[in-house]
Amino acid sequence: MGNKAAPFVVLCLIYGLRAEDGGGWSLPSDLRLEDEGFCNIDVLDGSSLSHQDFIDRYAFSRPVVLRGLTDNTKFRFLCSKWSLLAEYSSRTVRLSTANTYSYRKVDVPFQEFVDELLKPQAADALGSETLYFFGDNNFTEWQELFDQYEPPPYVLPHTSGAYSFGIAGPGTGVPFHWHGPGYSEVIYGRKRWFLFPPDHEPHFHPNRTTLSWVTETYPNLPEDEAPLECTIRPGEVLYFPDRWWHATLNLDLSVFISTFLG
Ligand SMILES: O=C(O)CCC(=O)C(=O)O
Numbered sequence: 001m002g003n004k005a006a007p008f009v010v011l012c013l014i015y016g017l018r019a020e021d022g023g024g025w026s027l028p029s030d031l032r033l034e035d036e037g038f039c040n041i042d043v044l045d046g047s048s049l050s051h052q053d054f055i056d057r058y059a060f061s062r063p064v065v066l067r068g069l070t071d072n073t074k075f076r077f078l079c080s081k082w083s084l085l086a087e088y089s090s091r092t093v094r095l096s097t098a099n100t101y102s103y104r105k106v107d108v109p110f111q112e113f114v115d116e117l118l119k120p121q122a123a124d125a126l127g128s129e130t131l132y133f134f135g136d137n138n139f140t141e142w143q144e145l146f147d148q149y150e151p152p153p154y155v156l157p158h159t160s161g162a163y164s165f166g167i168a169g170p171g172t173g174v175p176f177h178w179h180g181p182g183y184s185e186v187i188y189g190r191k192r193w194f195l196f197p198p199d200h201e202p203h204f205h206p207n208r209t210t211l212s213w214v215t216e217t218y219p220n221l222p223e224d225e226a227p228l229e230c231t232i233r234p235g236e237v238l239y240f241p242d243r244w245w246h247a248t249l250n251l252d253l254s255v256f257i258s259t260f261l262g
Contacts, residue, residue: 022188022189022252022253023076023077023079023080023081023187023188023255024080024081024082025080025081025167025188025189025253025254025255026188026252026253033170033171033249033251033252035251036190036192036231036251037192037229037231038229039065039229039230039231040228040229040230041062041063041064041065041193041195041228041229041230041238042058042062042064042065043064043065043066043067043230043236044064044065044066044067045066045067045068046066046067046068046069046070047068049064049066051153051154054154054239055154055156055157058239058241059154059156059181059239059241060241060242061241062197062228062241063193063195063228063230063238063239063240063241063244064238064239065230065232065236065237065238065239066152066236066237066239067235067236068235069152069153069154069237070150070151070152070153070237071150072149072150072185072187074148075145075148075149075150075187076187076188076234078145078148079145079187079188079255081114084110084145085110085111085114087144087145088110088141088142088145089109089110089111089114090109090110090111091109091110091138091141091142092107092108092109092110092138092141093107093108093109093110093113093133093137093138094106094107094133094136094137094138095107095108095113095117095131095132095133095136096131096132096134096135096136097127097128097129097130097131097132098127098128098130098131098132098172098173098174098175098209099126099127099128099175099206099207099208100127100174100175100176100177100204100206100207101206102132102135102174104128105136106131113133113167114167117131117133118133118167118168118169118253119169120169120170120171120172121169121170121171121172121173121209121211123171123211123212123215125209126207126208126209127174127175127206127207127208127209127210128207130172130209132166132168132172132174133166133167133168134164134165134166134168134174134256134258135164135166136164137163137164137165139163142165145165146163146165146257149163149257151163151183151259152183152185152237152239152259154239155261156181156261159181159261159262160261160262161182161183161259161260161261162259162260162262163257163258163259163260164257164258164260165256165257166254166255166256166257166258167253167254167255167256168250168253168254168256169250169253170189170250170251170252170253170254171211171249171250172209172210172211172249172250173191173192173209173210173211173247173248173249173250174210174247174248175204175205175206175208175209175210175213175247176194176196176202176204176213176245176246176247177245177246177247178198178243178244178245178246179243179260180242180243180260180261180262181239181240181241181242181260181261182239182240182258182259182260182261183237183238183239183240183258183259183261184232184237184238184240184248184256184257184258185232185236185237185238185256185257185258185259186232186233186234186236186254186255186256187234187254187255187256187257188234188252188253188254188255189234189250189251189252189253189254189255189256190231190232190233190250190251190252190254191231191232191248191249191250191251191254191256192229192230192231192248192249192250192251193229193230193231193232193238193240193246193247193248194210194213194214194218194227194228194229194246194247194248194249195227195228195229195240195244195245195246196227196228196244196245196246197244197245198242198243198244198245200245201245202225202227202245202247203217203225204217204247210247210248210249211249213247214249231251
């Protein structure tokens with residue numbers, strides 16, 4: 001192959017990298033949670049919903065999953081394992097305990113997080129003992145990466161978006177909590193969401209994991225206590241309105257980003 005062809009081939013390889021390839025993050029298949037479950041949240045094609053429809057039908061009233069709103073192929077490539085490690089291995093990531101009131105924070109180099117802490121959720125561990133990479137990104141160190149993310153275009157009146165980026169093992173997630181409105185997008189992997197309206201506080205233990213809620217509490221919920229729930233995949237974003245209770249469960253090793261509207 002001549003030298004001139006090489007960059008073209010490299011670019012094809014780069015942008016040919018698809019979400020299903022897992023970006024090098026996948027763990028062996030026995031470490032995935034196969035069951036995606038059902039979805040009782042509206043799932044719409046981004047192109048079939050105008051900004052005004054979004055405001056009228058969802059922004060202040062209920063969650064929605066939107067497909068194909070943006071094309072984050074380039075950002076996805078930049079979030080592949082080798083690309084992130086090449087650029088950020090010595091930078092610091094701040095981990096928080098995966099409980100509802102996550103006060104404990106731990107700073108580690110990104111390489112150490114990937115090599116030693118990025119694991120499947122241990123079934124018997126408490127959320128307060130599980131370290132989760134999400135919610136405390138250093139925007140000076142990671143700015144160049146976030147500059148490449150194309151957020152969902154529908155903002156709410158008088159708000160702007162703030163990002164929070166994360167990477168987490170299968171079975172991990174955050175337990176129920178609430179805050180302002182926002183979007184969640186998975187770049188690699190699949191993430192299951194459980195939501196309740198503001199006036200319906202779910203029954204959960206703030207120091208226990210979503211995994212333990214899913215295996216122990218969820219199967220015994222009466223019908224009128226059932227959450228809204230859905231699994232999102234790359235290319236889909238979930239919107240949650242202000243003060244909705246939500247918990248997440250990563251079905252695979254997942255790379256994800258939330259856009260908080262405030
Ligand atoms: O993606 C996650 O696991 C947590 C997301 C979340 O809690 C949020 O966006 O508020």
